[in-house]
Amino acid sequence: MLLDISRVLKTEGERLGFRYELDLSGCEAAIGEYPFTEPVEVSGSVENRASTVRLSMSIRGVCHTRCDRCLRELSEPLDLTYENYVVTQLNEEDNDTLLLIENNTVDLDDLTVTHIILNLPMKHLCREDCKGLCPTCGKDLNDGPCACDHRSIDPRLAVLKELLKEE
Structure with missing residues (x-):
């Protein structure tokens, strides 16, 4: 979902909320298929306060996968939050903690997928003391x-x- 935030960028005090579902069931990445059989719920807002534009969003869903030790099916809840400041151009002193956007739009799908990949556990376990096979x-x-x-x-x-x- 591309979110046009041009009005928020121009008007101090402006706020734009969003809520939608993202279907990741058919997607693949370097980590393999996404273990999401149900859509992921994405919600949040973009707000201009004191000429600073801030993006806040939450991502909720259920990850259906298998235990990496015993191969039992398991479902892990996913509840992530993401916050970042939005800029249209970077200065020399700026670092990569800022979200650089082009054409006054934010690609929420790309942000969501990236944040999910970075926060999925490296190893899925049915329980901490799983003995495996x-x-x-x-x-x-x-x-x-x-x-x-x-x-x-x-x-x-x-x-x-x-x-x-x-x-």
Whole structure:
């Protein structure tokens, strides 16, 4: 959604609110498919106070994915906030904490997707102490132990084990 904020940029005290739903179900990115089967709700405002234009927005949705250890399906709520100052041109002393816009429009979809990607956890877990799957048989270790023998010997030390057998 492109939001035209030209009136807000020109008039001190002006405020423009927005609310819409963004469907990310068919999108893909470098991180793979977005795990959102339901639209994400985006709401916020752009406000001009004392000749400073500020964008505030909140992003709410539910991330449907799988646990990275045991592969169980899980749903994680997403509740993010984003605030930034909007400028139409950067000065030399300005840094990249300001939101530079062109043609007096803000691309809310791009901001939303970027903010979601930056805030999604690197690893999705069904619970902090998830034990995952057995690497040998694939049993979910959260349901109980498996019968596999997990005693592995470092091949560099296998010779020492042979010495113990000889005694």
